[in-house]
Amino acid sequence: MPSLKTDCIYQGACAEILDRLPEKSVDVVFADPPYNLQLGGELLRPNNSRVDGVDDAWDRFRDFAEYDAFTEAWLRACHRVLKDTGTLWVIGSYHNIFRVGARLQDLGFWVLNDVIWRKTNPMPNFRGTRFTNAHETLVWCSKGPDARYTFNYEAMKALNDGLQMRSDWSLPLCTGPERLKTETGEKVHPTQKPEALLHRIILASSNPGDVILDPFLGSGTTAAVAKRLGRRWIGIEQDPDYIAAARARIAAVTPVDDPTLVTTPRKRSEPRIPFGTVVERGLLPPGTVLSDAAGRWSARVRADGTLISADHRGSIHQVGAAVQGAPACNGWTFWHMRTQDTDAERLVPIDLLRQRLRAEMAAEGTGTTPESGGALQ
Amino acid sequence: MPSLKTDCIYQGACAEILDRLPEKSVDVVFADPPYNLQLGGELLRPNNSRVDGVDDAWDRFRDFAEYDAFTEAWLRACHRVLKDTGTLWVIGSYHNIFRVGARLQDLGFWVLNDVIWRKTNPMPNFRGTRFTNAHETLVWCSKGPDARYTFNYEAMKALNDGLQMRSDWSLPLCTGPERLKTETGEKVHPTQKPEALLHRIILASSNPGDVILDPFLGSGTTAAVAKRLGRRWIGIEQDPDYIAAARARIAAVTPVDDPTLVTTPRKRSEPRIPFGTVVERGLLPPGTVLSDAAGRWSARVRADGTLISADHRGSIHQVGAAVQGAPACNGWTFWHMRTQDTDAERLVPIDLLRQRLRAEMAAEGTGTTPESGGALQ
């Protein structure tokens, strides 16, 4: 099995190149395949200027059958090189996304989300014959229904001002200085994607050091953003002009050197601390009375790190669930202790003690290093 | 060939019923088929309450093959009953929309647009495992690449306050009084669609008197909106409980009697907040009579968000200016509506509705997009 050389562009047809890479070696695939646009003649704006549509050879297919065969080949090849914990992103429009989506489901990929790139500045429909085509669709999937995968939930939530990131993303088209131009001022690539789009994708679904593969690299947006965010990358591209432009572009990118700048740790990945340790270290003496925030229920701390209430005994979680009659409970945030704060007596969650202990252990160097990002089911 | 009886619900399996209808007799099909959700066990919110997921028998399929066969059967039957100038709408999620989209392309349907219903108030992802599933996808297609079809471009542009209607529509879920409930307070139907969605679809792709067919009628949203907008309709549904609820609902609808209220022959200009959204969201039903503060002039509201008076038609601003013989007019403050306030009937400016909508849109919080910046979708 060949080893995996990263941070380089492979020239050639993507399915063939992919078949020569080692299996289960890639963390994230981002694919921007030909859309099979099936454009008719040329399109004129109301002022009779010509719309520079996609008419390149790489977007010409005889029929759906040929496009489907092409799609299945590269998807299958991607499935092989993906790690079992890896995920695949594909972007497309209504011309091709149903073909792609159905094929990837048939190949066993498990759709996690479809994501809408809502364009803030789309090209209008000049003829007034349809709705302005103002979005593109991304499909995000894991290797199977039970596969674990990386989703940096907290990073996405932070990016969205503290609210869960939704499946619709409003971003402008790639224009202005970001858009690569030739010396004669022509677009280098007809469908260059905005870096903001790749920024969000890579931040959401990978960790620093991960390998991001783009089987249709084009002008190199994926590689440029991956490099900047401290990820390794692999690009596959046929066209030597695109490759030249991408190489120059990627070379000009300076990576963010501090990994903490490009990760938002999940609570799930923090070291686990048994409640018993809190008692053992004397942060909470046996016999201390805990209660919930509203003071409805109470329980006492036992020396072995279990709780005892009027009717129940067990872990902080078990007793919390039992007194509420709930199926489950996070005891750390449910149970509170009295604390003398300035003058008034207040109730604070015992999770504060866990946080203090984590800080102490980090200072001692005894705690396990928090893993970056969270691996999800 | 049987004749086409309209404005009624046929009970039975949709493909079988469709096969008994005359061919090429329907103008628009709107289909909301089972999504094949494949939900696992139960899901609890962070507060331990149970999510009432869709587990109905009609959404259970063995595998993709069975779902695909089901899909192809009803799509093929719809193709037969559609006029050559007819169009088909299908709504779905990532669970099924790729299967549906690929099959309808295979059957010869020609995709005109995919349209995103962006939900302003979706259910969150409670476990923090994915992006909030905040949208659904509609596919709109004609019978073939060269088929003519109805698209009321000007009506859609008017509804979007003078800007081309885009392929992404922001609308709230069907909740509150619009949501049908049983006597015991349960949902009549687990997936009732908002009337605003059907309002836009029917206004966009049909004319008064056209026949709208819904092969999965459910609680009858399609029929209710079609009737109100002066279209004929046909519903197909298996479940007798859904049928009973739909019949009662549809019977309570009063059609807009004047066809000129639901079509748009002329152009108009561009204010900042589309008055059409006020209409579409049901804050002001088509046919409502508006007047100026002194009661000197009056005009009626049309379904696309324009007004019609004795001598004039156009935007709220244009008609306001025209009736006064003034060069310009702010329709938002000029036009008033009657409101039942405490005991007395009063006239209040329709700007109140805009303010309410602005508050809602601000709460929707879409950040830097034009949508939150004023150009309502």
Place this chain on the structure above:
DNA sequence: GGCAGTTCTGAATCTCTTA
């Protein structure tokens, strides 16, 4: 009645580690 706080709910493929 009015206002504030609480509860409820919506097409949802919704955990991970250790024993």
Place this chain on the structure above:
DNA sequence: CTAAGAGATTCAGAACTGC
């Protein structure tokens, strides 16, 4: 492999409760 236990996790809006 399964089972058990720890413990992480929510936004908008309507409906309801209580003062």
